[in-house]
């Protein structure tokens with residue numbers, strides 16, 4: 001297996017853009033997060049809050065009806081669009097024009113949601129961030145993978161990856177199969193884990209930030225929000241993936257002396273994003 005390109009602070013800095021003093025919220029980009037279902041509105045709440053705190057100017061969440069009050073109360077800065085269905089999304093259609101879309105956290109896999117996702121893919125041309133149940137729906141309907149816009153970012157954990165590419169016998173085989181998959185569908189695959197690896201074309205990266213504090217519910221949902229926010233801020237999809245994964249891990253490195261492994265939760269990632277950006281921007 002060829003050696004990975006390690007993602008460290010200098011690689012992250014190369015990709016990071018400063019925010020111009022005369023920007024405004026519309027220039028900062030509008031991220032749309034789609035997902036949530038009854039009992040899993042938390043996933044999309046975390047993703048949308050993470051998107052805001054990663055610097056995009058506007059964030060909208062599209063959720064089933066049961067998510068409306070939860071989101072408006074939990075995240076007053078986030079705008080909310082709702083489906084007609086109470087418990088899960090049955091239609092993924094909207095007139096809103098956003099700069100980037102992340103889909104999947106807490107989405108569920110109801111048949112109506114699957115059909116809505118299919119329709120949405122047919123009508124979408126900009127790169128997406130695809131996570132969680134959106135990946136599981138693709139694994140159940142592999143012919144839909146060809147509908148993914150080129151350079152979409154897929155963020156599977158190991159089981160979600162297995163559902164997409166099948167089992168592997170070794171780490172080498174996992175990476176080789178993922179490279180074939182990513183090339184075939186012209187997508188970026190963020191293989192979440194310890195460590196997280198990123199595959200794009202023949203390029204293979206490995207993250208160096210983060211620790212086991214991240215092994216907590218919702219930490220992947222937060223990553224979806226971070227990468228979607230960076231895409232909305234006009235980062236190229238591969239740069240959004242590399243920078244997003246590095247910042248996400250860095251929050252755990254910075255927080256650890258204060259939180260320990262145990263009390264670090266997904267909201268802590270969001271809380272420490274500011275410190276992670278400051279560490280990146282620090283002149284040494």
Ligand SMILES: NC(=O)C1=CN([C@@H]2O[C@H](COP(=O)(O)OP(=O)(O)OC[C@H]3O[C@@H](n4cnc5c(N)ncnc54)[C@H](OP(=O)(O)O)[C@@H]3O)[C@@H](O)[C@H]2O)[C@@H](O)CC1
Pocket residue numbers: 039040041042043044104105106107108132133136157158159160193217218219220221
């Ligand atoms: N607060 C909320 O609203 C939250 C909502 N969430 C939402 O829930 C939905 C389901 O997502 P999910 O990831 O929990 O379930 P699923 O896709 O079935 O995967 C679990 C299977 O994978 C396996 N597995 C192997 N390796 C693994 C690894 N490294 N990391 C994780 N799993 C690993 C594992 O095997 P095990 O080792 O447990 O035997 C098990 O068999 C999704 O929409 C998500 O967004 C969550 O984000 C939580 C917070």
Ligand SMILES: Nc1ncnc2c1ncn2[C@@H]1O[C@H](COP(=O)(O)OP(=O)(O)O)[C@@H](O)[C@H]1O
Pocket residue numbers: 132157192193194195196210211212213214215216217218219220221222223
């Ligand atoms: N032991 C660990 N060390 C470093 N990062 C980890 C560890 N465990 C989990 N993570 C990170 O936490 C995130 C978990 O994502 P995911 O499994 O999708 O969680 P969820 O679906 O609950 O949001 C990934 O970014 C993964 O790399």
Ligand SMILES: [Mg+2]
Pocket residue numbers: 131132157220221
């Ligand atoms: Mg997940």
